[in-house]
Amino acid sequence: MQIIVRLDVMLARRKMKSRDLAAAVGITEQNISLLKSGKVKGVRFDTLARICEVLDCQPGDILEAE
Amino acid sequence: MPAKFSILAKFLHLSAWVAFIGLPGVAVVFLMSGDPLSFVDTDFLSVPSPDVLGLHRWTLLGIAALPGIAMLYTIWQMIGLFDGFRQGRVITPIASRQMARLGKGLVAIALLTILVVPLQSAVLSMIAKAGEREISLVIGGEDIWFLIAGGLMVLIGYALSEAVRLSDENKGFI
Numbered sequence: 001m002q003i004i005v006r007l008d009v010m011l012a013r014r015k016m017k018s019r020d021l022a023a024a025v026g027i028t029e030q031n032i033s034l035l036k037s038g039k040v041k042g043v044r045f046d047t048l049a050r051i052c053e054v055l056d057c058q059p060g061d062i063l064e065a066e
Numbered sequence: 067m068p069a070k071f072s073i074l075a076k077f078l079h080l081s082a083w084v085a086f087i088g089l090p091g092v093a094v095v096f097l098m099s100g101d102p103l104s105f106v107d108t109d110f111l112s113v114p115s116p117d118v119l120g121l122h123r124w125t126l127l128g129i130a131a132l133p134g135i136a137m138l139y140t141i142w143q144m145i146g147l148f149d150g151f152r153q154g155r156v157i158t159p160i161a162s163r164q165m166a167r168l169g170k171g172l173v174a175i176a177l178l179t180i181l182v183v184p185l186q187s188a189v190l191s192m193i194a195k196a197g198e199r200e201i202s203l204v205i206g207g208e209d210i211w212f213l214i215a216g217g218l219m220v221l222i223g224y225a226l227s228e229a230v231r232l233s234d235e236n237k238g239f240i
Contacts, residue, residue: 031240041238 079148140171162226169219176212
């Protein structure tokens with residue numbers, strides 16, 4: 001089973017750019033890009049919480065098991 | 067890296083370079099200034115040291131130089147390590163390897179220092195008369211401390227390599 005990251009979908013729904021999300025969450029735009037492409041080993045809970053707070057969504061809206 | 071450690075790393079880097087250049091320089095000055103065999107300590111012999119000529123002379127000097135060569139190798143590792151530290155490169159694979167090699171160098175210095183006396187006494191004994199031959203062994207407290215310190219540095223090098231592995235793994239998390 002793989003974890004698929006749907007961050008690009010949420011960003012499109014909220015009409016937000018990666019750069020703005022990165023600034024709001026407090027991580028680099030490069031890390032946002034790596035997260036969107038699924039090329040990270042993991043996400044810390046506090047980072048995930050901040051992303052969900054900024055995008056006004058649930059973790060399940062961003063992460064999907066396939 | 068905090069400023070005080072960076073300053074310390076710079077000072078140690080410079081000191082290591084001074085030692086790396088100075089030690090061979092001092093050895094060359096001694097060799098050129100007089101009888102190089104005055105370098106060789108024969109106090110460990112209980113019989114008068116025989117006249118040493120030719121090949122035996124250079125063999126004795128070569129044996130005496132062995133700990134010095136190990137010391138130069140160790141100082142070279144220190145130079146690399148301190149250079150990385152002063153540039154803020156602390157938890158790196160190279161630093162862990164240099165730390166381990168530094169430790170092995172200290173162990174080599176201790177072992178070679180211990181070996182110098184029996185090897186030199188064997189060479190001196192070979193050219194001595196029958197009944198005046200002997201092999202001596204001297205182990206000092208500082209030799210033991212070098213062995214312990216060297217072993218400790220090897221273990222620290224291993225611990226640093228684990229820290230590098232964990233740091234790399236941590237970088238994969240956002």
